[in-house]
Amino acid sequence: MIFSSFEFNKEEAIYIQIENHIKDNIEKGILQNGSKLPSTRELSSILGVSRSTVVTAYEILESEGKIKSTKGKGTFVTSNKKVAEKSFNIDWESKVNGYAHTCEELDIIKTEIPWEKGMISFKSIAPDESLFDLDEFKRAFLNAWSLEGEKLLNYGYARGYKALIEYLMKYMENKGVNTKGKEILITNGFTEGFDIVINSLTVPGDRILCENPTHNTALKIMRARELDIVGVDMDEDGINIDKLSEELRSNPPKLAYIIPSYHNPTGIVMKGERRKEVFELFQKYSVPIVEDGFNEELLYSSSHVPPIASLCSSGNGVIYIGSFSKILFPGLRIGWILADKKLISTLESVKRTRNIHTSFLDQGIFYNYMISDSFRRYVKKVRRHYREKYNFTLDKIKQYIPYEYIMGEGGLHIFVKLKGVNARRVLEECYKKGVVFTAGDIFYTDNKGTETLRIGFSRVSMEDIEKGIRIIGETIKEILEDK
Amino acid sequence: MIFSSFEFNKEEAIYIQIENHIKDNIEKGILQNGSKLPSTRELSSILGVSRSTVVTAYEILESEGKIKSTKGKGTFVTSNKKVAEKSFNIDWESKVNGYAHTCEELDIIKTEIPWEKGMISFKSIAPDESLFDLDEFKRAFLNAWSLEGEKLLNYGYARGYKALIEYLMKYMENKGVNTKGKEILITNGFTEGFDIVINSLTVPGDRILCENPTHNTALKIMRARELDIVGVDMDEDGINIDKLSEELRSNPPKLAYIIPSYHNPTGIVMKGERRKEVFELFQKYSVPIVEDGFNEELLYSSSHVPPIASLCSSGNGVIYIGSFSKILFPGLRIGWILADKKLISTLESVKRTRNIHTSFLDQGIFYNYMISDSFRRYVKKVRRHYREKYNFTLDKIKQYIPYEYIMGEGGLHIFVKLKGVNARRVLEECYKKGVVFTAGDIFYTDNKGTETLRIGFSRVSMEDIEKGIRIIGETIKEILEDK
Numbered sequence: 006m007i008f009s010s011f012e013f014n015k016e017e018a019i020y021i022q023i024e025n026h027i028k029d030n031i032e033k034g035i036l037q038n039g040s041k042l043p044s045t046r047e048l049s050s051i052l053g054v055s056r057s058t059v060v061t062a063y064e065i066l067e068s069e070g071k072i073k074s075t076k077g078k079g080t081f082v083t084s085n086k087k088v089a090e091k092s093f094n095i096d097w098e099s100k101v102n103g104y105a106h107t108c109e110e111l112d113i114i115k116t117e118i119p120w121e122k123g124m125i126s127f128k129s130i131a132p133d134e135s136l137f138d139l140d141e142f143k144r145a146f147l148n149a150w151s152l153e154g155e156k157l158l159n160y161g162y163a164r165g166y167k168a169l170i171e172y173l174m175k176y177m178e179n180k181g182v183n184t185k186g187k188e189i190l191i192t193n194g195f196t197e198g199f200d201i202v203i204n205s206l207t208v209p210g211d212r213i214l215c216e217n218p219t220h221n222t223a224l225k226i227m228r229a230r231e232l233d234i235v236g237v238d239m240d241e242d243g244i245n246i247d248k249l250s251e252e253l254r255s256n257p258p259k260l261a262y263i264i265p266s267y268h269n270p271t272g273i274v275m276k277g278e279r280r281k282e283v284f285e286l287f288q289k290y291s292v293p294i295v296e297d298g299f300n301e302e303l304l305y306s307s308s309h310v311p312p313i314a315s316l317c318s319s320g321n322g323v324i325y326i327g328s329f330s331k332i333l334f335p336g337l338r339i340g341w342i343l344a345d346k347k348l349i350s351t352l353e354s355v356k357r358t359r360n361i362h363t364s365f366l367d368q369g370i371f372y373n374y375m376i377s378d379s380f381r382r383y384v385k386k387v388r389r390h391y392r393e394k395y396n397f398t399l400d401k402i403k404q405y406i407p408y409e410y411i412m413g414e415g416g417l418h419i420f421v422k423l424k425g426v427n428a429r430r431v432l433e434e435c436y437k438k439g440v441v442f443t444a445g446d447i448f449y450t451d452n453k454g455t456e457t458l459r460i461g462f463s464r465v466s467m468e469d470i471e472k473g474i475r476i477i478g479e480t481i482k483e484i485l486e487d488k
Numbered sequence: 489m490i491f492s493s494f495e496f497n498k499e500e501a502i503y504i505q506i507e508n509h510i511k512d513n514i515e516k517g518i519l520q521n522g523s524k525l526p527s528t529r530e531l532s533s534i535l536g537v538s539r540s541t542v543v544t545a546y547e548i549l550e551s552e553g554k555i556k557s558t559k560g561k562g563t564f565v566t567s568n569k570k571v572a573e574k575s576f577n578i579d580w581e582s583k584v585n586g587y588a589h590t591c592e593e594l595d596i597i598k599t600e601i602p603w604e605k606g607m608i609s610f611k612s613i614a615p616d617e618s619l620f621d622l623d624e625f626k627r628a629f630l631n632a633w634s635l636e637g638e639k640l641l642n643y644g645y646a647r648g649y650k651a652l653i654e655y656l657m658k659y660m661e662n663k664g665v666n667t668k669g670k671e672i673l674i675t676n677g678f679t680e681g682f683d684i685v686i687n688s689l690t691v692p693g694d695r696i697l698c699e700n701p702t703h704n705t706a707l708k709i710m711r712a713r714e715l716d717i718v719g720v721d722m723d724e725d726g727i728n729i730d731k732l733s734e735e736l737r738s739n740p741p742k743l744a745y746i747i748p749s750y751h752n753p754t755g756i757v758m759k760g761e762r763r764k765e766v767f768e769l770f771q772k773y774s775v776p777i778v779e780d781g782f783n784e785e786l787l788y789s790s791s792h793v794p795p796i797a798s799l800c801s802s803g804n805g806v807i808y809i810g811s812f813s814k815i816l817f818p819g820l821r822i823g824w825i826l827a828d829k830k831l832i833s834t835l836e837s838v839k840r841t842r843n844i845h846t847s848f849l850d851q852g853i854f855y856n857y858m859i860s861d862s863f864r865r866y867v868k869k870v871r872r873h874y875r876e877k878y879n880f881t882l883d884k885i886k887q888y889i890p891y892e893y894i895m896g897e898g899g900l901h902i903f904v905k906l907k908g909v910n911a912r913r914v915l916e917e918c919y920k921k922g923v924v925f926t927a928g929d930i931f932y933t934d935n936k937g938t939e940t941l942r943i944g945f946s947r948v949s950m951e952d953i954e955k956g957i958r959i960i961g962e963t964i965k966e967i968l969e970d971k
Contacts, residue, residue, distance in 0.1 A: 007760055035760035037801055040664040040794045078662070093771040093803030097831040100742070100776070105688035109837040114646070134638040142641065146629060155617040158625065158817040163597070179561070181523035193676065193843035200842050205588035225841055259583070277490055277518035288576040293583070310490075311523045318520055320576030334641040336848040348580040354592040358708055359683050360676035364847050365819040 007035060008051055019054050023062035031071060031082055040082040042072060104229050111225040113447060118436050125473035127442035130269070130417045130461040132332050136387050141379035142370070149369035157366045163357035165191025166368035172375055173341050181315035182325070188349040190356060191363050193338040195297065195328035200226050202295055202324060202342065205355050207232055212258035216244045218448035220269045220297065223262055236450030241412065243268070243275035246282050253290040260293050265313055267300035270448045270459040271420045272413020277310050284316040298327040300416050302384055303391065314343065321345035331417060332387055337367045391417060391463065398462040401471050405478030407485070417463040420445065426481050428458040434480045440473045490518060491534055502537050506545035514554060514565055525555060525563040587712055594708040596930060601919050608956035610925035613900045613944040615815050619870050624862035625853070632852035640849045646840035648674025649851035655858055656824050664798035665808070671832040673839060674846050676821040678780065678811035683709050685778055685807060685825065688838050690715055695741035699727045701931030703752040703780065706745055719933030724895065726751070726758035729765050736773040743776050748796055750783035753931045753942040754903045755896020760793050767799040781810040783899050785867055786874065797826065804828035814900060815870055820850045874900060874946065881945040884954050888961030890968070900946040903928065906939040909964050914941070917963045923956045
């Protein structure tokens with residue numbers, strides 16, 4: 006601070022010396038316009054002079070317009086060094102690298118038609134927050150609090166909150182996964198888990214295989230990494246086996262990214278038989294699988310289709326990335342990677358490099374919520390709720406929209422293939438009528454899918470679902486008639 | 489699920505058909521050892537048969553050792569397809585890229601001598617959690633909860649929680665920063681903020697300038713990015729002006745990373761005059777500054793030294809990264825980047841690509857804590873507390889440790905330069921005696937600092953501080969006498 010090395014002389018009055026010292030520092034530009042000065046009480050104790058002396062100095066400076074005191078906020082410098090400051094401007098756009106540019110170009114929040122207040126939006130596939138059981142969540146906070154208290158507020162471990170990791174290990178075992186030789190890393194949701202895996206295991210130009218279409222955030226991460234993305238077309242049961250086997254035979258990729266349950270965007274659930282065929286193909290060509298556990302919980306509490314990871318009972322060839330974000334508290338950003346022990350140890354160091362660890366408070370609350378009976382009851386509740394909504398939405402699509410085919414069998418969205426109509430054209434027209442949805446092309450690896458669209462219904466009321474889909478249907482018919 | 493496409497025939501008894509269908513799926517390997525079966529209730533409703541029929545089928549399978557029911561957990565497959573499963577193993581180490589390897593090699597949690605229970609550890613510079621005002625924090629949670637409720641649990645904005653951003657904008661203005669043309673991005677602490685800035689603005693091989701020594705996490709991030717790191721030596725007032733000006737003149741770097749307050753590891757606070765000189769040099773050569781606001785709050789509530797960002801009142805040449813992690817709730821992982829509006833918009837897209845956003849629950853709680861009077865009172869309290877502890881530790885170091893010089897003037901750590909003794913040798917000996925600290929070499933860009941060490945005292949009791957430093961001092965004397 007400017008008074009740290011300040012010494013009084015015997016000649017001048019104290020208040021004048023204080024006044025001049027502050028003026029000098031403003032002149033030198035050390036005190037800038039807006040700089041905060043110590044309170045008169047603080048400065049008098051720092052300098053060991055009476056408070057009234059400091060008050061006098063401040064009053065003079067204020068009368069000269071050099072400083073200004075604002076009740077309750079403090080005293081601030083209001084005048085600058087007279088000579089105009091040379092400004093220091095950087096053309097940041099020219100400094101930003103290709104990675105950041107790609108992240109921005111592929112940021113659908115910026116590039117897609119935005120939702121506006123009062124519109125009916127089928128864009129979201131986030132859970133309906135009105136279904137969250139808030140009392141249970143509050144109780145989970147209070148439990149975590151009484152259990153760990155301040156420990157949750159200080160630094161934790163990059164690997165994650167131990168109790169939550171152990172819970173998730175058992176949770177994966179209940180899905181039929183053999184966790185021997187495997188470990189878990191807690192991440193900020195699926196997105197961070199996938200971003201860490203891709204950026205730790207690939208280099209630009211690497212071939213990576215995925216379903217076509219696939220999760221657009223995963224596509225964005227792979228494109229930002231400049232990977233050579235090989236999309237394999239899907240049939241109604243999931244990734245097409247013949248095309249997959251052809252790709253693997255001709256030029257095996259470094260990694261594969263697969264979404265077996267309620268695939269985004271198609272909603273397809275890969276049946277056990279198909280999962281096994283897919284697994285054995287990758288095994289045959291020793292191509293590791295990154296499995297996206299997306300929305301698995303929506304079918305979990307009935308007999309679930311075991312994840313692909315469960316087929317790899319004696320090997321380490323599958324990296325499973327899990328998240329509850331599509332049914333539970335996405336705002337908390339909690340996901341996990343289950344993989345080979347040594348690999349997890351490396352990814353843990355990457356996680357530590359990037360942000361040290363995921364919020365321990367959130368992990369503590371999350372854990373306490375999961376061990377209560379709430380989660381089981383909640384999943385039961387939302388499964389019923391979303392199933393009803395799914396069936397209702399499906400009926401309305403069949404009733405109003407002229408489609409070629411509809412894909413999927415549940416989840417929080419429905420994927421529709423139109424016939425002879427560009428979905429973007431439909432979106433533009435619907436937008437004018439206050440209805441928005443997601444054009445399907447953003448999910449494709451090869452600019453296909455121009456006639457597809459994704460209807461996310463989780464956060465739309467039954468009434469708006471019917472109204473919105475009717476409008477989409479009418480719009481499509483208008484466009485078809487124009488031809 | 490395996491029964492989704494199942495149809496009964498007229499010939500066999502239902503329970504036998506169920507039994508055989510499950511056996512087939514085990515044979516085919518679709519049901520793995522550990523796979524969970526539907527409950528008898530679920531399956532009977534799925535198949536539309538009586539529950540007792542399903543129970544009979546399960547009893548037979550269990551008697552044959554094919555499945556096992558565990559009370560409260562469910563029914564699981566216990567036997568595998570007979571033919572031994574080809575295992576699917578990947579040599580992950582060979583797949584991991586250079587970036588991930590560097591993150592692991594530079595992960596001091598793995599490479600440095602670990603703290604063990606019962607030891608006196610001077611390694612941590614995290615805040616003392618016993619100082620956290622837990623009641624205030626709990627109140628902040630309850631306030632956030634009643635204010636926003638479930639909204640905090642669903643997806644939010646990559647930019648951050650609006651109210652917190654506005655609060656921090658004012659907070660920066662009170663530090664004398666002109667926020668015109670600037671915006672804020674909320675990150676998971678300083679670490680993520682810096683990682684995002686580095687990975688968005690540099691490419692491997694870029695020259696980056698920093699103080700030598702400097703924050704080792706920042707060094708790790710820059711090395712993982714394969715940057716050409718130019719460390720500029722420090723004198724007692726901060727980065728050395730002559731050396732800095734020489735570096736900037738001879739070969740201007742792309743960016744500079746500077747820690748002006750309670751510099752890590754030296755603890756030096758750059759005075760206003762020096763800050764101005766430094767700023768003007770970078771301005772002269774148009775080299776952008778990434779300013780680490782590290783620990784600024786520890787001197788904030790008295791007249792603070794304005795951050796370098798405040799000197800750049802009419803330009804965008806400074807990126808300021810702030811965090812309260814060294815005094816407040818590091819477990820929550822909340823920091824922020826204040827920078828040019830357009831740049832922040834790009835970094836927002838990078839943040840969205842990496843993990844969508846920082847926990848909104850945490851941001852909501854944090855905001856409600858900050859707007860209460862708690863923060864001001866807390867900072868007052870911890871400043872007094874840490875100042876006493878700092879002075880006590882300094883006295884003990886002077887009393888016990890034969891040093892060449894001691895750097896810094898506060899904060900949560902003290903940096904000591906020994907004379908003719910390797911700090912790692914001292915650390916090894918002290919470790920045997922139950923005392924650990926941080927060897928200073930990890931903070932250097934050029935393998936210097938072998939005779940330096942950092943003493944973090946924030947979480948050590950006065951008693952242990954004296955005991956631990958006495959042991960360190962005795963050990964050094966022993967080593968010196970051995971020579």
